Amino acid sequence: MRFVLAILAFAAAAVMIGFGIAQRTVFLEPDRISLGTVVEDQADYIVLEPEALAAQSGKQTITVSGSETVFLAYGRTDDVEAWIGDDSYVSVGYDADAGEFTNEVVAGQSAEGETPETTEPEATPAPDAEGAEETAEPAASPAGSDLWLDELTGDRTLTTTIDVPEGISVLLASDGTEPAPGRIVVAWPLDNSTPWAGPLIAGGGLVFLVGIALVISGVLAHRRSRGPRRNLPKGPKGKLTRAPRPTRSQRAAASGAGPRRTSGRARRVALLPVLLVPAIALSACSSDYWPDFAATPETSAPATPAATDQPADDTAAEGEAEVVPAVTVPQMERIMRSVAVFTTEVDESRDVQRLTERFAGPAFQARKANYVIRGSVTDHPALPAIPAAPLTLTLPQQATGWPRTVLTIAKNSDDETVAPTALVMRQESPRENYKVVYATALVPDADVPEVAPASIGAPPISPEFKGLVMPTGQVAAAYADVLLKGPESEFAEFFDPEGDVVLQQLGVEGQKATAESLPDTADIAFSNVVGDSPTVALATNDSGALVTVSINQTEKVTPNDGGTVGFEPGPGRALSGFDDKSAKGVQRVVGIQLMFYVPAVGADEQIRLLGWSESLIGASEVP
Structure with missing residues (x-):
């Protein structure tokens, strides 16, 4: 019966450990969700709007590429728009219904006042004798402005992780002579924890140990009950005859190394699961493997800004500008x-x-x-x-x-x-x-x-x-x-x-x-x-x-x-x-x-x- 129970324990342990490992491998969900866009319009500045950054909850990992020099800064939306001023830029927003980013060209004041020409386009003028061509005036560089909460610069590709509340925008630019980098990917973390993986692996290890114990106890019980002993022959007048004393060679054969080596191997085989199972259990010590019984689950999303005593925007007088502190x-x-x-x-x-x-x-x-x-x-x-x-x-x-x-x-x-x-x-x-x-x-x-x-x-x-x-x-x-x-x-x-x-x-x-x-x-x-x-x-x-x-x-x-x-x-x-x-x-x-x-x-x-x-x-x- 012990051997039957041991077999059932081994089977249950295999199922539990296998299913626990599968949750962290083949069944594991992605750890992040990402959205991307490619800005086709040639613009000096690109602005990631607050709704784009808040398309998903949690920290924002932004990857930008598309130009030799990549500049990224973030600050309050009003400050970003004030710095851009009358220049044109591309606004990257978020369409909640479609679940994707949107691109919109926001024309500056000077561009809005221009009247498009309807005449035939003129031929491109040839360069002068020296080969020099007239170039456009470089755009203003946003690097080093006091309006930004932080800024970064990279070559060709830039990746950074931020955690910003509402009302924050990201400004993208190049070095002023090239258009802003237009390949943008924003990723947010997802909760892919498997709270039952740890209990299944640890529980499977314990069940496996129970099976080992059942096997050992079964073997010991079997040895104790190997059958009845034979009756020894009796001598004259009912006395037991003394068995002949074994020779030295017989004693050496009885205490030979063969059986001992077999016993040593059996002990090492028995110790292997004892060492292996705790190692498997320790591999499930990550917090993602165990259920969280805390009253309030942790989140990486930015905290909501504290409310102030100022009136809401809808109660402000028409045309009155919102009052904000000059700096944070x-x-x-x-x-x-x-x-x-x-x-x-x-x-x-x-x-x-x-x-x-x-x-x-x-x-x-x-x-x-x-x-x-x-x-x-x-x-x-x-x-x-x-x-x-x-x-x-x-x-x-x-x-x-x-x-x-x-x-x-x-x-x-x-x-x-x-x-x-x-x-x-x-x-x-x-x-x-x-x-x-x-x-x-x-x-x-x-x-x-x-x-x-x-x-x-x-x-x-x-x-x-x-x-x-x-x-x-x-x-x-x-x-x-x-x-x-x-x-x-x-x-x-x-x-x-x-x-x-x-x-x-x-x-x-x-x-x-x-x-x-x-x-x-x-x-x-x-x-x-x-x-x-x-x-x-x-x-x-x-x-x-x-x-x-x-x-x-x-x-x-x-x-x-x-x-x-x-x-x-x-x-x-x-x-x-x-x-x-x-x-x-x-x-x-x-x-x-x-x-x-x-x-x-x-x-x-x-x-x-x-x-x-x-x-x-x-x-x-x-x-």
């Missing part, structure tokens, strides 16, 4: 990495022309002057580097168009003794990158108020807004007056003097110390004017505002005894290029960048200084 956090992190690398390179080369690519306004003036000074004064320090990360605050402007502004605070991860840097960056148009307009260092123990998350952004505050203790458009002029007059200024009561290092160094006390350091034959006069750059004000959660302004402080030194004065060797002389003495006097201009917190009306607070920087931006003979 990943986008800002990418921008900061680019700005940090750029700043390091341009600070080393002191290339003023290249500096305009990433700097403007007071930040540009400060670095431009520093480059000139360092060209003559070799030991003059460079301005502080801009750290790339970590970003402790990202506050984008709620934008409906351009220009766009974002405020960010970056902490120096290499040296904690260096104060965090607050940057105000501005993007004038979709095809321009963000430029640093203000760069200030936070004051010690700066108490930055809470602001909206980057996914919402902050509305800009009008310079005439009356809901603050002082309109933001008046902050720079009022503080400039406080620097000149100190407590005597009519605006002194609006500003908190505690911890204000600018008042200490560039205010009345600092100006007095500078005047005392001059010889008696010279006089000094100070004047402050508001900088040319616009005031940037973004709302905080407590109805206040973060306000960034600039002030230019002029120090005019004139002789009072009919003599002459001039610059001492150093930054002033290097920046002005004036190394003579002047009877009219000399002057220096110090650029001051300031970031304030301006509380709301009714708050029991004063305007508080959060960050500042000062640098020499001008020097000359008094005109």
Whole structure:
């Protein structure tokens, strides 16, 4: 009976293991689904629309080919369309009914205004004597734009996997001289797990072991019951006769190696299934082989963006543009990495022309002057580097168009003794990158108020807004007056003097110390004017505002005894290029960048200084 049960166990084990392996081989479903298209139209740009990327759920693996250089970038759909602007492009969408991609040429504004010619086509002009033919102007390259969440470039073929939520588009292009690559395949993962393969293989292994145990127990039982023993012959008077003692050769034959070798082989054969079955069972340890009893199944699909308090599109006023933050956090992190690398390179080369690519306004003036000074004064320090990360605050402007502004605070991860840097960056148009307009260092123990998350952004505050203790458009002029007059200024009561290092160094006390350091034959006069750059004000959660302004402080030194004065060797002389003495006097201009917190009306607070920087931006003979 044991042998019959063993045979049944072996058969059941073979069926279970075979069916379990078949589920992972011949019966295994595909692990992905893909859709492809070939764009026949010659276009500089191709856009994969959000509905094409979301044709199936899960991560999108995109493979693009069709040109020598393949460029791929993805960003918010509005940003992609804004960058393309009036240029024509091919839109790749998705037809849910047909289950396939669609191609549509979207004509740019210039193309829409053209009237097609109906005359006979002219013959192709022959090349000139030198063989040179007139070529079309290259298309603008989208590489390096701050609008992208990420970008990649490859040769001939490019494959990448992304996981983007709704509202994201993919832009495809070449190097500007060739059409965009038109062979596109998008693949999404499919759940081809076989949750019963593991239990079947493991269960089959256990049943197989049961069969082995039945065979062994059957063999042992059979040996114990091989039949009745023969009666030994009895001697005289009923005593048993002693069997003759075996000879040495007989004992050697009885204990020969033949039977032992047979027993050893039997043991090795019995151990083989014991080692083989666990190996088969271990091969089914992947999570795809076993059922998932978790309450919520895992998915690779992107999370749905968190809802905001903004009204839905259908409730917005007709013609009103959707309000979105100027940048996302990943986008800002990418921008900061680019700005940090750029700043390091341009600070080393002191290339003023290249500096305009990433700097403007007071930040540009400060670095431009520093480059000139360092060209003559070799030991003059460079301005502080801009750290790339970590970003402790990202506050984008709620934008409906351009220009766009974002405020960010970056902490120096290499040296904690260096104060965090607050940057105000501005993007004038979709095809321009963000430029640093203000760069200030936070004051010690700066108490930055809470602001909206980057996914919402902050509305800009009008310079005439009356809901603050002082309109933001008046902050720079009022503080400039406080620097000149100190407590005597009519605006002194609006500003908190505690911890204000600018008042200490560039205010009345600092100006007095500078005047005392001059010889008696010279006089000094100070004047402050508001900088040319616009005031940037973004709302905080407590109805206040973060306000960034600039002030230019002029120090005019004139002789009072009919003599002459001039610059001492150093930054002033290097920046002005004036190394003579002047009877009219000399002057220096110090650029001051300031970031304030301006509380709301009714708050029991004063305007508080959060960050500042000062640098020499001008020097000359008094005109």
